[in-house]
Amino acid sequence: MKDLSAKTAFVTGAASGIGLGIATALAQAGVKVMLCDIEEAALKTALESLRRTNADVDSVKADVSLKSELQAAADATVARYGKVHILVNNAGVGGGGGYGQWSDASWNWTLGVNLMSVIWGFEIFGPLIEKHAEGGQIVSTASIAGLISGGGSITYNVTKYGVVALSEGLRVSLAPRGIGVSVLCPGFIRTHIMDSGRNLPSRFAGKVESPPGDAPTVEIIKMVRDRVAHGIDPLYVGELVREGIENDWPYIFTDTEFEPAIEARFSAIKQGFDRIRTRKPRR
Template identity: 45%
Template sequence: MATAFAREGMKVMLADVETGALDKAVAALRATGADVQGVVCDVADPDSVQGAAQASFLAFGNIHVLCNNAGVAGGGGIDPISLDDWRWVIDVNLMGVVHGLRSFLPHIRGHGEGGHIINTASMAGMNAGLGLSPYSATKFAVVSMSEGLAAQLRPLGIGVSVLCPSYVRTRIGESGRNRPEQYGPSRQFAPDSPAAAIIAEIVRRLEAGLDPASVADRVVSAIHDDRFYVFTHPGMRAEVEERFSAILAAMDAVSA
């Protein structure tokens, strides 16, 4: 997304919890002539996000586009249920969005020039195919938050989009590398367990997933067209039809 925004002529502030990756991304974009800066930020920490916001305002003045994009993958399932996994995923995937809105939305409303907010959810926020999962739970929450936010911000000239990609070639499958000690170690599943098989399949699908650049192009298009839902893969309708049909059928049963 940063690359796509820079190509549009925007000034870009990158935020990342991983200093080395941040520095590499900033350098790569600057090499293209982009006006870009970076700030280290842990989205699970509200003070850290507020600091990133202040750094952005000082660097570029008025901010018009906010992307709440940070996310981690955490285990799920019914046995065992790890509270540390749930807390980590919720703090990043859900509260990270809350912290981003809390730090940037008053500024965007205040300058009165309009703007756009992109919240990254997932197809896991449209269809609970992963079963009992902190990841799916947070992504459903981000979709709901975004829908409510869009209705409230539309009269103010601020657009909202919720990005719901399927598998994309990112490193989210390796997000445990940045798991803070306070959440304890990541769980290790037996190699022959069902959970290990599910994780292996997810990793395979991520590696064969969509190029992030094509997702970014869809995001830029959604901002230009003020489009709320941003989907990325053909055939995604089939992933939600069964769930939506069941909901409608249950509603029809009440009214019958």
């Protein structure tokens, strides 16, 4: 999508962090943006601050882990702006827990916000973009944790691997329909992700508090909290996403810190193939 001016975008998780960075960068490029989020007060503040820059923006509250609320938000966007060209599936929550920590509720919460909402986003907005035949782009926020699954919160990594798989597969299916698909895989970004519990939907209240975990897990969480607190500026990430949309990048990275770790994973996979290639049958 080379020309972004006068196009319309729908961004989930737009009230703070990376979503707000993306909404800001798009609005500054002349895109009309519908900001969607579960957190009403933050959404109102974000909207007011963007409107002070003369941006054509509006907002809609939705819990994207409920399909009916995402559908209602899409309907509100069409009613407000007519057409949607860009969907940014960005809302997400950290946590969920590792082995010995997760519960059915923590899986349902993280899978619902991080993965099911992305599946429904494609399902609901894909046909809306196809209908106007002006082309479009769908960007989904995964993570570096969608490409390497270390220790820590395995539930989170599973949801993010799902977002990468969905994006890689649908890029092929949607290209002939005039829709580009990108996956954003950020490293450490300075946001409120480590306080995701603030947005726990009431149906999960009291059900997802996980035990603190073993010593290595506690250490990993402490390290991640510190790295996020000193992470990359989310507005810079927004600018990268805008560039990714303009150039239909399949993968949008924010930095190269984890490139060696991803290469190590590829190399372990390659060794698996090599083992089979050279394996001799037993006699």
